[in-house]
Structure formats: structure tokens, C-alpha cells
Amino acid sequence: MSGHLLEVKDVCKKFGGVVANDNISLSIPEGSIVGLIGPNGSGKTTLFNSIVGYHPIDKGSIHFKGREISNMRVPEIARQGMLRTFQQTHIYGKMTCVQNMQISVSQTNEGFGTMFSKFPPEVMEKADRLLAFVGLYTKRRLMAGDLSFGQQKLLEFAMALMSEPKLLLLDEPTAGINPTLINGMIDRLKRSNADLGITLFVIEHNMRVIMNLAEHIYCLAHGQLLTHGPADKIQYDQKVIDAYLGAK
Amino acid sequence: MQGFQILFAAPIFSVQLLIDGILIGAIFALAAYGMALVWGVMKIINFAQGEFVILGGFIAFAFINTGIHPFLGVPLAAVSLYIIGWFLYRLVIVRIVEKDLFISILATFGISIFMQQIMNQIFGADVQTAESGMGTWFLFNNNVTVLQIKVVSFVIALVIGACLALFMKKARLGQAIRATAQNARAARILGIDTDKVYSTTFALNAAICGATGALVLMIWVIQPFMGLAYTIRSFMIVIVAGIGNVAGVIVAGLGLGAVENFAGFILGTEFQAAFVFSLLVVILVWRNFLLKLKRSYLE
Amino acid sequence: MNNTGRKFVLYGSILVISLAAPWMLPAYQTQLAFLWMMVLFALTWDLVGGQMGYTSFGNIVFFGVGMYVTAVIQRNLHFDIEEYVHVAGAVDMLTPGQYLAGLFLGLGASTIASVIVAAILGACILAMGMRGQYFGICTLGLGVAAGELASGWEYIGAGSGMVTPVFPDGLGERGVFFYYIFFLLAGILFLTLRWLYSGRFGLAIKAIRDDEDKAEAMGIHTTRYKIIAWCICAFFLSLAGGAAGHLIGFIDPTEVAFAGATFGVWMILMAILGGKGTLWGPVIGAVIFHFTQELFWTYLFGWQRVALGGLIIAVVVFFPQGIMGWLRDRWPERFGYWVEESSGSDPFGDAKP
Numbered sequence A: 001m002s003g004h005l006l007e008v009k010d011v012c013k014k015f016g017g018v019v020a021n022d023n024i025s026l027s028i029p030e031g032s033i034v035g036l037i038g039p040n041g042s043g044k045t046t047l048f049n050s051i052v053g054y055h056p057i058d059k060g061s062i063h064f065k066g067r068e069i070s071n072m073r074v075p076e077i078a079r080q081g082m083l084r085t086f087q088q089t090h091i092y093g094k095m096t097c098v099q100n101m102q103i104s105v106s107q108t109n110e111g112f113g114t115m116f117s118k119f120p121p122e123v124m125e126k127a128d129r130l131l132a133f134v135g136l137y138t139k140r141r142l143m144a145g146d147l148s149f150g151q152q153k154l155l156e157f158a159m160a161l162m163s164e165p166k167l168l169l170l171d172e173p174t175a176g177i178n179p180t181l182i183n184g185m186i187d188r189l190k191r192s193n194a195d196l197g198i199t200l201f202v203i204e205h206n207m208r209v210i211m212n213l214a215e216h217i218y219c220l221a222h223g224q225l226l227t228h229g230p231a232d233k234i235q236y237d238q239k240v241i242d243a244y245l246g247a248k
Numbered sequence B: 001m002q003g004f005q006i007l008f009a010a011p012i013f014s015v016q017l018l019i020d021g022i023l024i025g026a027i028f029a030l031a032a033y034g035m036a037l038v039w040g041v042m043k044i045i046n047f048a049q050g051e052f053v054i055l056g057g058f059i060a061f062a063f064i065n066t067g068i069h070p071f072l073g074v075p076l077a078a079v080s081l082y083i084i085g086w087f088l089y090r091l092v093i094v095r096i097v098e099k100d101l102f103i104s105i106l107a108t109f110g111i112s113i114f115m116q117q118i119m120n121q122i123f124g125a126d127v128q129t130a131e132s133g134m135g136t137w138f139l140f141n142n143n144v145t146v147l148q149i150k151v152v153s154f155v156i157a158l159v160i161g162a163c164l165a166l167f168m169k170k171a172r173l174g175q176a177i178r179a180t181a182q183n184a185r186a187a188r189i190l191g192i193d194t195d196k197v198y199s200t201t202f203a204l205n206a207a208i209c210g211a212t213g214a215l216v217l218m219i220w221v222i223q224p225f226m227g228l229a230y231t232i233r234s235f236m237i238v239i240v241a242g243i244g245n246v247a248g249v250i251v252a253g254l255g256l257g258a259v260e261n262f263a264g265f266i267l268g269t270e271f272q273a274a275f276v277f278s279l280l281v282v283i284l285v286w287r288n289f290l291l292k293l294k295r296s297y298l299e
Numbered sequence C: 001m002n003n004t005g006r007k008f009v010l011y012g013s014i015l016v017i018s019l020a021a022p023w024m025l026p027a028y029q030t031q032l033a034f035l036w037m038m039v040l041f042a043l044t045w046d047l048v049g050g051q052m053g054y055t056s057f058g059n060i061v062f063f064g065v066g067m068y069v070t071a072v073i074q075r076n077l078h079f080d081i082e083e084y085v086h087v088a089g090a091v092d093m094l095t096p097g098q099y100l101a102g103l104f105l106g107l108g109a110s111t112i113a114s115v116i117v118a119a120i121l122g123a124c125i126l127a128m129g130m131r132g133q134y135f136g137i138c139t140l141g142l143g144v145a146a147g148e149l150a151s152g153w154e155y156i157g158a159g160s161g162m163v164t165p166v167f168p169d170g171l172g173e174r175g176v177f178f179y180y181i182f183f184l185l186a187g188i189l190f191l192t193l194r195w196l197y198s199g200r201f202g203l204a205i206k207a208i209r210d211d212e213d214k215a216e217a218m219g220i221h222t223t224r225y226k227i228i229a230w231c232i233c234a235f236f237l238s239l240a241g242g243a244a245g246h247l248i249g250f251i252d253p254t255e256v257a258f259a260g261a262t263f264g265v266w267m268i269l270m271a272i273l274g275g276k277g278t279l280w281g282p283v284i285g286a287v288i289f290h291f292t293q294e295l296f297w298t299y300l301f302g303w304q305r306v307a308l309g310g311l312i313i314a315v316v317v318f319f320p321q322g323i324m325g326w327l328r329d330r331w332p333e334r335f336g337y338w339v340e341e342s343s344g345s346d347p348f349g350d351a352k353p
Helices: A044-052 A074-080 A097-102 A121-133 A149-162 A179-196 A207-213 A231-235 A238-245 B002-009 B012-042 B049-065 B070-091 B101-123 B148-170 B172-182 B184-189 B194-219 B227-241 B246-267 B269-294 C003-024 C026-051 C060-078 C081-087 C096-126 C132-152 C174-197 C200-217 C222-248 C253-257 C260-274 C281-300 C304-318 C322-330
Strands: A006-015 A018-028 A033-037 A059-064 A082-085 A167-171 A199-203 A216-221 A224-230 B136-139 B144-147
Touching (some): A018 A059, A033 A044, A033 A207, A044 A167, A044 A199, A082 A149, A179 A199, A199 A207, A224 A231, A224 A238, B002 B012, B002 B246, B012 B227, B012 B246, B049 B070, B049 B101, B049 B194, B101 C132, B101 C304, B148 B194, B148 B246, B172 B184, B227 C132, C026 C174, C026 C281, C060 C096, C060 C132, C060 C222, C060 C253, C096 C132, C132 C253, C132 C260, C174 C200, C222 C253, C253 C260, C260 C322, C281 C304, C281 C322
Parallel strands (some): A018 A224, A033 A199, A033 A216
Antiparallel strands (some): A006 A059, A216 A224, B136 B144
């Protein structure tokens, strides 16, 4: 299993007396789309938070591109090329969509010199292109805070793409989106993976979405890794069904 | 650093400083308790806390000048400030609860400026104090003097604190306040009138400050521009103790009183104010340093 | 007239009027000089408070540092310190050359000193992640502590403060001289901020204001931007302080230099009144405030400070968007906002990204 883009080994995280993550191990190969499912409270978002550096982990190791990142902070890990989107969408509300995109340009090679520079026209072009990709081109000059929830989710996704991450962790990307628009989202996710080469790690509650999207799926329950496997096998795995329906 | 040497040469001075510091520390703790109340329930840091205290002192002073016994100044100031606090809530605070953080900081800051200047205009910029007519105890071979009024105000502060704690625990309104502090939405859904809780909490805090001010008037001095120091002290105590921690507030309050007194002696009284404000900065920086180490994102 | 033409007329007329002002209104030269100082106050506060969202109550620290450093350099360069302190000022008049040398050397040293202070404070406060209310109250404490410490330091005059040398003959009118200095400072600051806000820096600090956690999660070097913003703020405030100390003539530690209760508060009020987070807002707010203050002083003397306190509450509670904010809400297109979708289909169709 060595050489994968993201390697999580025996990660444990406790909050007070509650064990949120108990010896979780998983591995994400470059270029793949991997899903993370599990009933509410199984520790999925905590695991995401651990991986992106939002809090320190109690035990275990996390390797990204071969480097140990469990002691790094969020901005550092982001600059390594790993981004995440949030369940409650986070965008910059008092700036326009275009400005949101511009400031999301990759920060990996930011030096003191570039801090004061203007954005080159390629950035503007790329912002326009990506906004068109998510269907927000006509809204590009509006304040991001004035967009609807679904539109903000798309903007957040576009901002992540703007930064050209190697790995993108998405926390319920279709939650709250109008069902008729979900297919469009699945399509965009697939294309960002196929055309832009972004590895995706997706938390999803919508089974149809995740089965359609992911090649490999990990299932958490009660803070532990219940099982994992290819999407078509996981779908019919009795343990997974039981976990969701509440059996012991 | 002459002060330091004196302390080492004559340890009895330390006892004096300690006693004086603890006695006034109870008053700091009381004001801090009020601030923690508003902070916990309404998520607002009352930048005008110190001005409420000073106003309480001036109101007590005004009453005392009409011939009333200084001790009666305490409840009179408390009631007056309760009313003033209630009006302030209705006029200003109600519009900023659950709003932008930046607005609540600046609104209470604006209130503090407004109050400072009004007190300056009405009462003048001179320091005022009130004679309680009480005597002094002499301890340890006459080396330590303890003004009786300081002990009395210490006791009064503790009694007020105990009454408040009891109110919070037993009274319906007190419980409603605690419920709202934990989860305002849930409280509303359960039928608690959160607006009444907010107005009561704010007015109650004002009353607490009023009583505190009346005590300060008796054991120390008040002046329209001394308020900020009390705001800062209250804030420091709450930060160090934690919002829900009543025992911590008491200990921190007494501790601050003592530390401040020692600092004033060692550094010189002209630097005592500088010490208080610098201590605030140090505490805040230290606290953030610890948070950063633990990579804790709790605010 | 097109947009560029309109801008040219706007800036041009401001420039012409500003250059001519001290000659047109000779009785108000000092007041006009202070007007530009107010503009500088509002703009510097807005950089950190309005654009970046860090409400600071302690920017006055940099103003005071600048004031004292310039005054000390001026004093030490030309006078015997003991004599100066003893007589509370200069015994002999300085020559214009000496005065200017001391002033400009002092201003230079002020900027260095205040930027160092800003960097150190930034490392202790901003780099540690202090935000929101904690940042506000911490800076409040800093502002007051600075004043108290200055009041106790003999070298700079302690409680009695310092006196700056009398303005020498041969440099023209004192009011005119300082008017142009403050006008120049405010102008350079405005143009600098205009340049900063138009590029990456402007968007980065706005991102920090809108959602600092998101900005960090996207990899933005938030700490760098925060500290640099504060340093820029400190730089210009120290220059204003150095000049102000020489214009006013006497430096009181808590009333003039670290004047948290006056200048420190006004900075915030002006920026919010005019519209925080905008380039012209603080300027408008400063102009309106300065004139209002004059009126208050004339007609409400004694109660003018009370009125100002009330004004803060009123503006913050009822008018937090300020004038520019109000204008933008009323006429969004006029002031650069789009509310309708842009017309036409996107040029990329259903393009590959």
C-alpha cells in the first residue's frame, strides 16, 4: 500500500470521553475517487478534520505525498496541495464570485513579492472558465454572499478547483442541492477528476451519488472502520446495511 | 526596585499588601461575575462595565450627600443601575444582541465613552470618596492595619455573590437565564421569553456593578475616567477563570487584587494602572499561545 | 464623459482645491492641517479594521511612538537634554536647517521604530491567532498601557510631557508648512492604499475579514498579511504623529500622544461613519466628522464629548454601513456593484475546464 497519495494509519482521536476515530486506516491512490460513508456520528467529518490538520490526532500517522503531515497546520497542508470543502459552505461573502476565485489561486509559491502584485490576466481567464464550468458565469460579478445556498456550494467547489489541489476532500458535496441539479454535480466531480487529475475523497450520505461516483468506498460506524471495498460490493454488504439501519 | 527589597527585609509588609489586595479583590470578583453573566447569556462583552461601576459609585455618592448612611448607598445604587441598565438594554443593546461581533464591541464601547463624558459633565472630574465612619483594626503588633470598612465591603460583596448564585440556581428566572446561556434557540422553543431573559440579565449586571461602585466609593475613590480599569479587571478575571466557573472567578478576583497591590508597591503607584493594562495583554497573549500550541480552535 | 475622464476631474479638482486651501482660508490653516490628519487616521484604521476586519482600539500606540521618537530626535540633536528638560523647551531658536533636519530625521526614525513595534506586537498578538473581541480588548489595553508607561518615563518628560521646538522664521507660516506635510502624507497614504486594494493584497485581507478560517484552509499566508497590514498602518501613523507633535507644540502622554480617548476613538468613528471597507468611505467620514466636531465644539462646548459618545452609539447601531455603504445600497450600479446577472451566455459554452 505504499506510494499512495494519502495514507492514513491507525488514526485515533478522542474528544473528552468520546472516541470519535478509533484506529482508522485507509489509503487513497492518486487519480482515484474514493468515498467515505457511514451513519451520522460515525466520525467521518472528524476524520476529515484530522487529515486536513484542523486538530492534532492522538495516535497514528497521516502521510500525504509521502510526507508525514499530522503535525502540520491547516494552511501548510493546504499549500501542500490538499484542500477541503465544508458541509456548511464557506465562501467570502462580501466579495464578488470572480474575486473569490482570484484569491483562491494556489498559494504554494506565494512569496513576499507576489503579495502586492496584481493578478495576471491568465488568472482572470481561468476564473471565468471555472465559473462557467460550474454554471456561475452569468453570476460572476455578484456578491458571493447574495447567491443561493446551492450556488455557493458550486462556487466553493470552483474555488477549490482554482487552486489546483492534488487531493480534494469534499464533505457532502450534494447535500442541500436541488435533486434535479445533483446529476450535474456528479458530472462535474467526475470531470474534475478525469480532466484535471484531481484525486477526490468524498463524504456522502446520498447512496446513489456515491455509488455512481466512487471507485472505492470506506464505511465508518461508531468511530471505527467497518469495512471497505469497491463500490458495487459495498452496496450490498450486509454490515453496511446493518450499520445504517441501526442493527448492532 | 526598592519596593522588592523592603518586602524581603520586612515580610510583614507582604501580609499588609496581601490582606488589602484580597479585600478589594472580592469587589473585582463581583464585577467580573456580572460581566461573565452578560457574556455567557448574550455573548456580549460589556465594554462599559467599568463605567457602570463608577456610575454606581456616583449615584451612591449623590444619595450619601443627602444624608443617607453610606451603607444604604449599596442597595440604592444597585436599584438605580438596574433601572438604567434596563433602559440601556431597551434603547441600544436589544438591537445588537445576536448581531455582528464588531457591532457589539463598538456599541458597548460607545456606551462607555458616552457614560464617561456624561459623568464628567454632571459630577466633575474630581475624585470622590465617602467616609463610612468606621475604624481600623491593628494586627500583628500594630504592623498591619486593616480598615474595618474594607472587611465589611468584602463581606457585603460575598453576600451579594451568594445571593446571586442562589438566585441562579433556585429562582425560575435564574434558571431561565442559565438555560438561555446554554442554548438560546432551545430556550425559545421551550417557551422561555429570551428577550425578558436578556433584559433582566443586562439590568442585573448593571445592578451588580452599581453595588460594586458603592463599595468602591467607600473603600477607595471614584472618578469618571477610572472605569476602564474595572472593565479590564473584570475581563481578565473572566478570561482566567472561564465563564461558567464561579469559584474560579472568586479566586481569580482575590488573586488579581493581591497581585495588583503588590505590583503597585514594587513598581510604584504611578505604574499600577500601567501594570493592570499590561497584565491584560500578557494574559491574552499567553492564552492564545497555549491555544495555538494545542491547535485548539475553541474561542 | 467616460469613467476615466470623470476620475480625472474628481482627483484633479480635489488636488487643486487642496493645494489652494491654506491660502484661501488663512484663518483655518491649522484646522485644515488637522483635517488631513483625520483623513489619515480614518484610512489607517480602515485598513486593519474595515478591510481586514480586525477592530483595533490601539492604533494610537503607533501615533504616540512616532510623536515621541521625532520629538526626542529633534531634542537630542540640537540641545543639551538636561537644559531642555529643565527649561521645558528650547532656550534658543533653531535655524530652519536645524529644524528641518531634526524633523525629517526624526520622522525617518519614527517609521522604523513604529514598524518594529508593529512587527513585535504582530508576532505576539496576530501570529498567535488573537481575533475579534479579544483582539479589540487587547489593543485597548495596549493603547492605555502605552500612555501610562509614557507618563512614568522621565527621559521623555514623564507626566509633564515634552515640548517641541518653536517653529523657526524663514520657513513661511507654520500652519501652511504643516498643512502641506499632512496633505502630502494623506495623499501618499490614499494612493498607496488604492494600489494595495487593487491587487492581491486587497483581496487577501478582505478574505481574512470575510472568513479567516476559510482563508487559512485555502492556504493563504494569513499571518503575513495581517502583520504587514498593521505595519503599513504603523508606518503612516508614526509619520502623522511626528508631524503632529511639532505642529501642536507640546506632547502630553495621555492627552496628545497616546490620546486613546480622543484620536483613538475618532479614528474608528470616522471610518464607520464614512463606510468601512471602502477606499473613499474613511475620507468622507473624516471630512464630515472634522466639520461636525468644529460645530459641536462651538455650540455644545462642554457637552461635545458627550455628543460624540452618543454619535458613536448611533452610528454603530443604526448606521453601521456608513455613508458609502448606504450609497451602495441605494445605487449599487453607480458605486461598482452588480445586482443583475451579466447578460449573454458564457463564452465557453459547456467548456472543458
